[in-house]
Amino acid sequence: MDASLQFExxxxxxxxxxxxxxxxxxxHKLxxxxxxxxxxxxxxxxxxxxNIKGTRWLANEISQLLKSSLSKTLAQYYPFAGRLMKNGYMIDCNxxxxxxxxxxxxxxxxxxxxQLSSSSEKMEDLIFARSLFSGPALANHHSLVFVQLSSFNCGGIVLSVSINHRIADASSVSTFMNDWAAxxxxxxxxxxxxxxxxxxxxxxxxxxxPKPSPPKLNQGKHVKRxxxxxxxxxxxxxxxxxNSxxxxxxxxxxxxxxxxxxFISAASKANSGSHIRQSIFGHPVNFRQIIVPPLPQNSVGNFFTYFLTSVDNNxxxxxxxxxxxxREGKTKVCKECTENINAITSKLEASHSAPLTAAIETxxxxxxxxSSWCRFPFYGVDFGWEHLRWYTQQPLQGSTC
Structure with missing residues (x-):
């Protein structure tokens, strides 16, 4: 990243x-x-x-519109304006x-x-907001929603939103953004x-x-593409x-x-001549419309399960x-979801004691x-000015990813 680029x-x-x-x-219980x-x-x-510069909108007008409409949106999404309580399963809607x-x-x-499309990771730090509070001791002061409005020399803007995953999955974020824009x-x-x-x-x-967590991104070598x-x-x-x-x-x-x-090919080459490990591929599945009876699309929270595919790296x-x-993995989990809503919770509870957990943890x-966001209507987010040209979802950010 160009060292001269800074967020003022x-x-x-x-x-x-x-x-x-x-x-x-x-x-509000989670x-x-x-x-x-x-x-x-x-x-x-x-x-x-x-291309905001080419519209009738001025930068200060956009700022005021976003703030006033966000305020009205939070009245409906009141947990999003609260703070996570220390017990971890409730939100103080304060x-x-x-x-x-x-x-x-x-x-x-x-x-x-x-530069976002390349390996420039610090570019993300420019367009995504950082908490005004820091450290686990102040976790109960952290906002659950962070918004940053960035203006550029060309007259364009970037609106970024970061939402605590504990209160929303990708579908919920999409619903929130479209409601805010409406x-x-x-x-x-x-x-x-x-x-x-x-x-x-x-x-x-x-x-x-206790959820298994992969190594932190700042440990060891890694690249983003x-x-x-x-x-x-x-x-x-x-x-x-x-054809097959x-x-x-x-x-x-x-x-x-x-x-x-x-991934399998790269792992096989990296482990050449040594013990070949198994690889596990996880796929989240939005189950709102799969379970019986189905849930409304605007159900806000985390409503996903996952299925796993495993292959030996050799x-x-x-x-x-x-x-x-x-496909077999997805078909199986969808069948479990449609047969009994309680099967989902049983699957979640079992996932914390299955051999897979130990394998990942060690x-x-x-x-x-x-994860696929293809069917989430992010491109439908319309605040009333220029049509959205592009949106990007960045890797989950936090101490456990």
Whole structure:
């Protein structure tokens, strides 16, 4: 990253809900699935608008619109304006608000996008907000939502949002962003998120499940790459699968299988001449519309389970075979979800004592994960100015990722 690029802070504040949260809603219980997420992990997404200068909007107008509409949105998403309690399974909906940072970066939006697509990791630090509080001792002061509005020399802006994963999964973040944008556009639709996770999957009071966590990113060697797959290339991958007997392969199946095969190949070469470890590939699954009865799409919280695919790193596995393995795993978990809603909680509880957990914790297995955001309507987020040109989701950020 260019050392001259810096984020110049203009203002830092907390946006509180436009109306106070009623005393009856002061303490919001998290669900069993929320409990399984580290409280230090954030879901981070940034929205790029490079041509605001060519519209009727002024920078200060955008800032005020975002702040006022966020305030109204938080009145509906009142847990998002609260703070996580020390017991770990409740939110104190005290209306302390969401952190909102506004600043300037002395370059063009296109430069940020280009470097984000390469290995420039510190570029993320420019466009994503940092907590005004630091350290585990102050965790109960941390905002659950961080917003940063960055202005650029070209007149463009980047709006980034970081939300604590313990209160929201990717689907919830998408719903929140679209509701916020709808309020900014002053549509007649008033958002009514379903905050019913704890009633469906009650938390275990006083207990936080020990989740296996991979090594921290700052330990050992690592690189970050953003890969773009042209539609024609994905079509070629699908054709390979079709010609090998795979029926109607999806873009997620072919791309994730390709990545998995590359991981296996790299691990096999790295372990040449030594003990070959098993590799495990994890896939989150949004179960809102899978379980019976289905949940509303605007159910806010963590409503996902996962399935696993495993292969020996020394195995000669071709792309169609990996696609079939991935499909078999998804079909199995979907069947479990549709047969009995309680099967999901049983699966979650079992995952904390299964041999897989021990394998991952001791790092005797290579563990990979692949999550698809293809069907989440992030490109539909419309605040009423320039149409969204590009958005990016950055790797989960926190002490456990």
């Amino acid at each position: 802070i203009i203002s830092e504040t907390f946006i509180k809900p436009s109306s106070p949260t009623p005393p009856s809603l002061r303490y 669900s069993l699935f929320d409990q399984g997420i580290s409280p230090y992990v954030l879901i981070r997404v940034a929205f790029f608008y490079p 209306d302390m608000g969401a952190q909102f940072t506004e600043g300037r970066i002395n370059c063009r939006v296109s430069e940020i996008r280009k 309020i900014a556009r002053q549509t007649s639709d008033i958002p009514s998120p379903h905050l019913h996770g704890a009633s469906l999957f009650p938390p275990v009071d006083g207990q936080q499940f 953003m890969l773009a797959f042209h539609a024609s290339k994905i079509g070629e991958l699908k054709a390979v699968a079709l 007997g795979v029926e109607n392969p999806t873009r997620f199946e072919v791309v994730s299988a390709l990545l998995y095969s590359c 195995a000669e596995v071709k792309l169609p075979e990996l696609i079939n393995k991935i 790092y005797n297995s290579d563990f990979y994960a692949c």
